Amino acid sequence: MSSRAQRVGVLGAGQLALMLAQAAQPLGVEVICAGAAGDCAGRVAPLVEVDLEDRVAVQAFADTVDVVTIESENISANVLGGLPLFPNARAIGIAQERLAEKRFFHECGIDTAPFAPIDKLEDFTAAFAITGLPAILKTRRLGYDGKGQVRLTSVADAEAAWSEVGGAPSILEGVVPFTSEVSLLASRNRHGDTVYYPLIQNFHRDGILRTSLVPCNAPEVPGLQARAETYVARLLERLDYIGTLAVEFFLAGHRLIANEMAPRVHNSGHWTIEGAQTSQFSNHLRAILDMPLGSTASRPMAMLNCIGTMPPAHETESFRQLSRHDYGKQPRAGRKVGHLTFPRDAVADIEFWRHRLEESC
Ligand SMILES: Nc1ncnc2c1ncn2[C@@H]1O[C@H](COP(=O)(O)OP(=O)(O)O)[C@@H](O)[C@H]1O
Ligand SMILES: [Mg+2]
Structure with a gap:
């Protein structure tokens, strides 16, 4: 038997690939990324320049590794066939299309916001009858x-909204008056062994995740963790899912309403690097390589995203409880360029940095 390290090929070379590569080292696993020159994962892992739309090029890349995984679900289905791919192409295909995803949640007996497909302007009338107002028009593919x-706040907004999405196949969703947003991350290996992280509470601004807290603060809702795990177990089993899966929920009173799922490691789980015995990245690699999964025992943590620009290192350095992750990306408005994590009891530091990052991004 060869003793060479197992090789994982990641389609994509952004920060999720970067953190997968960092988690691979202690496992004795090699991560190789497929992306564009200059992508940030190239700082810590071999980066092969591959056009991810080119089926032949992706296949050639896959031939150099043992298993293939993804860092984004927005990869054309036509390059995914025939690869040693984890999670499988069906799971990725459902997660990359919002209509299929919502229908799949329903098949699994999981609530969603009211929704209706929109393929032409005339579809809005019937859709509003289902969603009510306010509503959100979302393209079915490629949103993040x-x-x-x-x-949309009135029926009269339909035409402008439809032209704003360029007439792309979309869905209309009713706005859920949520009390909080939470996500559940799970990892499942090839034997079907599954581990769950504690529910994470998420705060978005302008559609972008800003803050994640664990544990989530919903003491009034009994049995929430168990309920979320039951839902995610159904998704994992029906998809024969292998790897880390993230599911975003709205919590509206006691109702747990699925919003979307990500067939990969997820921004709301970045705190697991410092805060869990085994990170989401390590458990993803273990799952797809059929290793035993690691414990998800966790301590209370906060994660703050750095959007647009990274705060200077000399400013973060003096905060002893702060862990800094700079992805090494070029600053750009609205771009995730890094994150900070803290143990939850560093309350004053968390508040200081939450305000500081809100001012700067
Ligand atoms: N139906 C909805 N009701 C209320 N808020 C929503 C709804 N859909 C999306 N949002 C808000 O917008 C955010 C981003 O939407 P999401 O569907 O998760 O798309 P993305 O793929 O961009 O993450 C959500 O986390 C939530 O804050
Ligand atoms: Mg989302």
């Missing part, structure tokens, strides 16, 4: 960080 979404 709130992109491809338009809010």
Whole structure:
């Protein structure tokens, strides 16, 4: 038997690939990324320049590794066939199309916001009858960080919203009057062994995740963790899912309403690097390589995203409880360029940095 390290090929070379590569080292696993020159994961892992739309190029890349995984669900289905891919192409296909995703949640007996497909302007009338107002128009594909979404407050907004999404196949969703947003992350390996992280509470601004807190603060809702785990277990089993899966929920009173799922490691789980015995990145690699999963025992943590620009290192350095992750990306408005994590009891530091980052991004 060869003793060479197992090789994981990641389609994409952004910060999620970067953190997968960092988690691979202690496992004795090699991560190789497929992306564009200058992508940030290239700082810590071999980066092969691959056009991710080119089926032949992706296949050639896959031939150099043992298993393939993704850092973004927005990869064309036509390059995914025939790869040793984890999670599988069906799971990715459902997660990359909002209509299929919502229908799949319903098939699994999980609540969603009211929704209706929009393929032409005339579809709005019937859709409003289902969603009510206010509503959100979302393109079915390629949305992230709130992109491809338009809010509607009256029936008269339909035409402008439809032209704003460029007439792309979309769905209209009723706005959920949520009390909080939470996510559940799980990792499942090839034997079906599954571990769950504690529910995470998430705060978005302008459609972009700003803050994640664990544990989530919903003491009035009994049995929430168990309920979320039951839902996610159904998704994992029906998809024969292997890897880390993130599911975003709205909590509206006692109702747990699924919003979307990400067939990959997720921004709301970045705190697991410092805060959990095994990070979401390590458990993703373990799952797809069929290793035993690691414990998700966690301590209370806060994660703050750095959007647009990274605060200077000389400013973060004097905060002893702060862990700084600079992805090494070029500053750009609305771009995730890094994150900070803190143990939850560093309350004053968390508040200081929450305000400081709000001012700067
Ligand atoms: N139906 C909805 N009701 C209320 N808020 C919503 C709804 N859909 C989206 N949002 C808000 O917008 C954010 C981003 O939307 P989401 O569907 O998660 O798209 P993305 O793929 O951009 O993350 C959500 O986290 C939530 O804050
Ligand atoms: Mg989302």
